[in-house]
Amino acid sequence: MSKAAATFAEDRQRLELAALSAPAVIFTVAMIAFPVVYTVWLGLHSFSSTGKQSFVGLANYSRLLADAEFWHGLWVTIALYVLSLVLQLVLGVWLALVLFHAKRLPGIVRSLFISPFMMPPVVAGMMWLVILDPSLGAANYILQSLGLPPSEWLASPVWVIPTVALIDTWQWTPYVALIVLGGLQSLPPSVYEAAQIDGASAFKTFQRITLPLLLPTIVTATILRSVDLLRFFDIIYITTQGGPGNASNTLNIYGFRVGFEFFNIGYASALMLTLTAIVFGAVLAFNRLRGAVAW
Amino acid sequence: MTDAPITDAWIRRLNLLQLVVAGIIVLTPTLWMVLSSLKPSFEVTAYPPTLIFAPTLENYAQLTKTTPFLSYAINSLIVTIGSTALGLLFGIPAAFAVSWTRISWPAILTLAARMAPGTLFLLPWYVMFRQVGMIGSYTALILSHAVITLPIVIWVLLPSFDGIPRSVFEAAQVDGCSVTRILWRIALPLVASGVAVASILAFVFSWNYFLFALVLSNGDSKTLIAAAFNFIGEGSTQWGALMAAATLIALPPLILAALVQRWLVSGLTLGAVKG
């Protein structure tokens, strides 16, 4: 092949690859460009009670920096995020391994195992609300019949975050497991065979071989969970609405309430954009990690 | 090596134990929900919780009587299938291109739509779709839900495509295959299990998402999940009907998962190529 022909082939290939991602890119830009611009515009305005908007520059953002509720919301968001993510990753990998090794498990049972995340989060929230009700729920009934002290669950300012994290973990661990299971299944069996011949213990095989090979999948799961967890919404919207007090008032819940309950669209826009920036930063960071662990 | 069989049996037993534990934790709440849907409405919140009761289908009857449940379900199906298909159509080539070039910004860009709180989109999209007269149309809902499904498809498929050895593609290129041809003929069959997983996830996320339908649909095109709220209002709380609705809503994704179960495990064959 001549040099010119090679360059031509490369150009053609580059073009083709660009064409492959073009629909996704164009579609996304078409869908989000206007909302983002519009929200930025809204965030720079204040809407007075007479319905007239006035340009206020960055006033909404300086208000945000001075707003104790914002900083509290940030803390709640991060606490809930870290707690839920760690639980879900650890349990998700565990569940994936259990399912992976249970090869004789009928398919239908297998799909039941991953069913919780198929339940609409709003429905899961309602269901847990009933189960965890301190007076009416089955959870305390079970605790008491086991001779354990009852808990106030979602109604305790101390326990509300762990409880919400547990609900979310119940629902989303199977999702992480499903992604990891996909990764496990694409691992070449030859590595296991090699390990078996070496006589490596099950734990060592996992630690030295499976886990490193699974890292790209785990990072993917981390990214997908992160974008949802940092915007924690549904379950709190249903169960506590940010309470008791403001103990579970995540940034997303706070922004929503400012906009749709208190009708302050300008400040809500500033809050939502700030949250978006936080999530964006997290994704960029994890994406670097993805590049680092790819194999 | 001599004690390997013993260890094996031990591991198998341990695995079974873990499976049972996981099963109890995962399934009990769901089972409780299904049981609740068969109780008379007021008994759902009875204390102590009743395990033995006369099962009734009255909650399910109530559903079909008080809401156009079936037509909401059809709306949901149209929107979900449409947005999942769109997500796959745009997402598969994009994931492949990103994996091939290692240029990840398109993948991040599509995820950007999921980085913003859903509420951020409500007003702008309403304004946008209203301009073109699409409020209440399936198209508006499908497009908005595709914003959810697209990044799922891309990000779930990325590791799968990453997992295919470059040598496979290089061999095909030598044979004169174009990139597009490599994608559809060679790469895609290899990531079939990934596509199955991506489809289920996209379907589930789209099926369960209620926020966009709240403003982009109106009476006629309302989705099932947006209608599920109707059972917990002041003066009209019906726990039984809610649980029945929840059970029925969770059914389609479950059925889908059972249907594509075969592909969920077929990824095992992939190893043959990888070696």
Add this chain to the structure above:
Amino acid sequence: MKAKAFAARLALALVAAGNAASVACAADFDWKKFQGKTVTFLANNNPVAQALLAHKADFEKLTGITLKVDGYQEQQMRQRLVTVMNARSDEVDVFMSLPSREGPQFAAAGWYADLTPMTKGAVAGDYDYAGLSQALLKAGTFDGKLTSMPMNIEGPILYYRTDILKKCGVEPPATIKDIEPAAKKLKACDASITPFVSRGLKPAIAYTFSNMLHNIGGNYIANGKSNLCSAKGKEALETYSGLLRDYGPPGVVNYSFQQISALYRSGRAAMSFESSNELRTVMDGGERLKDTALVPFPAGDAGQVPTAIGWGLAVSAHSKQPEAAWYFVQWATSPEIQKRMALQGIAPPRSAVANDPAYRKWIEEEPVRKQWQAALDVLAAKGSSEVGYPIVANPESREFIGQAVQDLILKQKTVDQACADADKGLDALIAQK
């Protein structure tokens, strides 16, 4: 707006002048004037709307207007409404609204069409504008503009178990001061029963708390400043939070109508201070039918100033066909329809309907219905529609009230701290104009 002044206005209810103009127009009133039009109605899918929409076909037949209904639960409806109105869309013609909550804000934002000229213009002869609760009409009037027509009347009332009180030798509380000793006695008598339950969920607290504050004689605003730290304000905060903390169920800070009704309905609470709308849920299954009594909340130093609000039907300011929309509004709030809704258990905002023989017969069927209507009569006569602060930022003011009560329930602050913190935030809201 002071609660007392409000109650005084209520006492004048039927004295208000009738609407002469409507009578003049009645002769040439034509229900079919907007035949062929389509009116879109954004409904809160609560029992009020359900009862109304059961007669949807009659409206369409009478007027030839097609009624397109878009129903959601309250919170979702508000979400959709805020979006639609912010976009200045004409998609919604008529919507349901709670003047006591969002009224000042929506009115200030210009989202309501002014119904004043409509009530004086095209009105059917039998509409009887003067027969509507003048208090509720007043509550829906902002800057002289009537923004919504009342659909029902509702408010928190006390449900209590006659059998448990009797068993424990407790007299039904006659004043607020009687509640605590009664609860104490109940607690000692039967530990498995929750003596008293009411709303503890932050945004929901104002609904029931306002009733107690007004009965005690407190008010939210004095001299343009938030007044929770006044002696009466602190008394109300301490009494309300103390009852829930010491005699309420564990986890009461998450309690709103769903949990309260479930607890009471299942027989595990002796007294429940909850919305009159919850009667149906509470009586579901029939177990509470014979052992429940209903009264307005017991009197305080200021007597009884119950919270009485109602859902209203409003016409959107962005509607392209406000006249056709008005036809639906007046049909839906007419004596005939409100009578039919009353027979489905919706407390009517018209005293003529409340005294209608058919409705009375329905009421007499069950003792609880009788007590329920008697309580609602008191609400209609003496009620105040002030739930939270009578300011534009009313919904946000409810947060601060709720926060102060929760701080006390959870013992996170002293009453002086809690009220001071709330007053600080509320003063800022009041200053916002």
